[in-house]
Amino acid sequence: MTYFSLGFLTGLSLILAIGAQNIFVIEQGLKKQYVFLVCFICSISDLILIFFGIFIFSIFQNFFTLSIEMILNILLILFLLNFIKNKWKEKIHHTSFSNQKISNTRMDIFLKTLGFTYLNPHVYSDTIFFIGNFSKNFEFLQKMYFGIGTSFASLTFFFLIGYLANYFSNFLNSDKIWKIINNFIIVFMTSFIILILIDTFNLFLKI
Secondary structure, three states, X not given: OOHHHHHHHHHHXXXXXXXXXXXXXXXXXXXXXXXXXXXXXXXXXXXXXXXXXXXXXXXXXXXXXXHXXXXXXXXXXXXXXXXXXXXXXXXXXXXXXXXXXXXXXXXXXXXXXXHHHHOOHHHHHHHHHHHHHHOOOOOHHHHHHHHHHXXXXXXXXXXXXXXHHHHHXXXXXXXXXXXXXXXXXXXXXXXXXXXXXXXHHHHHHHO
């Protein structure tokens, strides 16, 4: 197995877990709203973090303390609470599917994508610490091929789910179906907040 293939399979195994970022990418695909921008930001962010992890893992290993992880958890909770609040507003005002597709500006989507990406501690644990630790004994070229393979898995995954959702939105373009999707997003994000709160409490006990 080449190091590119190893990196691709490693990256795919890490990114397949459903998280808040993936749900956001799917939602933007369903809305047909800045899909390329969202997928591009997520992919490039992963590439940057992956190569940071591969080449300067030891530095980040010392920097990323339990206190930093707790702060990121709290910021992510606040970010998700605001996201859920806006979802409830859409429900209360019965915002239609077509109106939701044009309700946000490019800058709004840009900032939301950055929030879902960089405020999530699990992004760092997967890209920097797991991948960085896994590849720490590789030679330089092996690290390069491994990093390219892992990054390619991320790019493939994000663009696949984003544009698959974009395609299927043609069959889901009704207010009734969108309300169901909206409810699922609210429930999922709320569950995610509960898990982060539990994780934050456990981190607090370790400090």
